[in-house]
Amino acid sequence: MSIAKGAAPLVILGLTLLPPLASAAGDPFLTVIATRMVIFALAALSLDLILGFGAMVSFGHAAYLGIGAYAVAVLGGMGVTDLGLQMLAAALAATLFALPTGAISLRTRGVYFIMITLAFGQMAYFVFVSFSALGGDDGMALKGYSTLLGLPVLASGTGLFYVSLALLTLALIGLDRITRSRFGRVLRGCRENSLRMQAVGFRPFPFQLTAYVVAAAICSVAGVLLANQALFVSPAYMSWQRSGELIVMVVLGGAGNLIGAVLGALAIVGLEEGLARFSHHWRLGFGLILVLVALYSPGGITGMIRRILPAGRPG
Amino acid sequence: MSALLTISGLTKSFGGLRVTDDLSLSIEECTTHAVIGPNGAGKTTLISQLSGQLRPDAGQIIYADEDITRLDMAGRVHRGLARSFQITTLLPGFSALENVALAVQARRGSSFRFFRAARAEKALNDAALACLEEVGLAAQANRLASELSHGEKRQLELAVALATGPRLLLLDEPLAGTGHDEAEALIALLGRLKSRLTLVLIEHDMAAVFALADQVSVLVNGRLIASGPPARVRSDPAVRAAYLGEEEADPCCASRV
Ligand SMILES: Nc1ncnc2c1ncn2[C@@H]1O[C@H](COP(=O)(O)OP(=O)(O)O)[C@@H](O)[C@H]1O
Ligand SMILES: [Mg+2]
Helix, strand or coil: HHHHHHHHHHHHHHHHHHEEEEHHHHHHHHHHHHHHHHHHHHHHHHHHHHCCCCCCCCCCCCCHHHHHHHHHHHHHHHCEHHHHHHHHHHHHHHHHHHHHHHHHHHHCCHHHHHHHHHHHHHHHHHHHHHHHHHHHHHECCCCCCCCCCCCCCCCCCCHHHHHHHHHHHHHHHHHHHHCCHHHHHHHHHHHHHHHHHHHHHHHHHHHHHHHHHHHHHHHHHHHHHHHCCCCCCHHHCCCHHHHHHHHHHHHHHCCCCCHHHHHHHHHHHHHHHHHHHHCHHHHHHHHHHHHHHHHHCCHHHHHHHHCCCCCCCCC | CCCCEEEEEEEECCCCCEEEEEEEEEECCCCCCEEEEECCCCCHHHHHHHCCCCCCCCCEEEECEEECCCHHHHHHHCCCEECCCCCCCCCCEEEEEHHHHHHHHHHCCCCCCCCCCHHHCCCHHHHHHHHHHHHCCHHHCEEEEEHHHHHHHHHHHHHHHHHHHEEEECCCCCCCCCHHHHHHHHHHHHHHHCCCEEECCCCCHHHHHHHHHEEEEEEEEEEEEEEHHHHHHHHCCCHHHHHHHHHHHHHHCCCCC
């Protein structure tokens, strides 16, 4: 945790400086990429709560990105453009989907949990594919950006970036507290040894389900932001490949380490965009890099940093 | 005196193997009841059914005048029925203190608290440290459970069980694998606990068993072949033939009986 403590403010500070640097470099597209990084960092962070701290490997987490994005489309279509209201609606919808599907998924363990969350994710995907009023398979363009206190803050690239960064920072601080709290300690304990936790009097299920729902709600906020960036929503937001990418971000960053999930997301989005500029076969290079990290750095990016810098014990 | 725990007709099979065979037993409050028997006799399986980890196929478990046969493990722990594990079951990435503090947390207030750092809760830490002191592990409080020696892990296992605030403690071979000095210290600790708790003790160390137990039951192939005060069980011909006799053939163990 010591590395997370030192690294988190540095990472956030570094991100804060990106838009001015981008405009100094005369490449506004860099801000677009940076925004994408921050939004996916928020999604990966939410997944880390259940995957890293709860050992619940959800392969359907992108469903909540989609639910958040469609919340913007539906509410925007009804003329409700306020970002706060849209985030609230997104979190509510995510909770409604996460409660029953999480409760069912948590009846299983290990590979079965991965499979069943994948199945629920695909279910959400196909529901939106068949929803013709929302554009079906093709998706739909949004009428406009969400507003903040009636102001079109998100209409500018920099505005969207800083709102996203503020939400990421909030989530980082909030999740840091949650994972150290009594609740978080029980969650981490169940990750390490469920039998031990039951033998001291805990029932893991309500703790795990609560974490599952909180992660879903946070991820839906990332979906709200993503819809604003693209001004477009489609079922592709919730594809299983997207869920897989989120897992890769968390694992690459070092599961169970919040700033690791952020760094993992930054690295993956950065690699995608960077490699895509060089070659259409970027996925190949991407795969190669992942294999190298898996082979040489079991703790992901944070594990690598920890080995380079002599730091305190994790935990 | 009324019985704190009453088991009747308890039966459990794994496939075709009957591991608990129509077992009935009654344990008085504030007594120490040792269960002995050869390896594979079904002692751990019995403890697992009493603690709620395993469901019996048939039979009934009455604890403090309540039928707990279908109650889950957490429910039993909250009623004061706790166990320790023969195979060390700890949270390896947590410090010794936090392993114990979690057990204290489980019975003190809600764990649905999301903001305050649990590790800084002094009341939990103080109670946990007291348990570590009781088992003689206070000096290792801040070391990770995974870094402790085997003997220290056994001590920690006991400290965690104590921290649940038990009324009846099920101890599955607490001395297994400990060195001579550690075993001596643990036996002394069990002697102190004996006066304030009800203990069900599974142990192979016969010296410890006969020093601590008020009652001894002998389990062979899932069946009780004898139960009663130590002196009577020790002289029971069936027991000598089935169990203790084997050990007398072994000079090392015989000397400890
Ligand atoms: N989960 C299980 N599945 C199948 N067989 C088991 C299981 N647990 C224990 N057994 C078998 O039940 C018998 C009793 O085991 P156990 O209760 O561990 O004995 P003890 O603690 O007296 O050495 C052994 O033959 C063991 O192999
Ligand atoms: Mg055993």
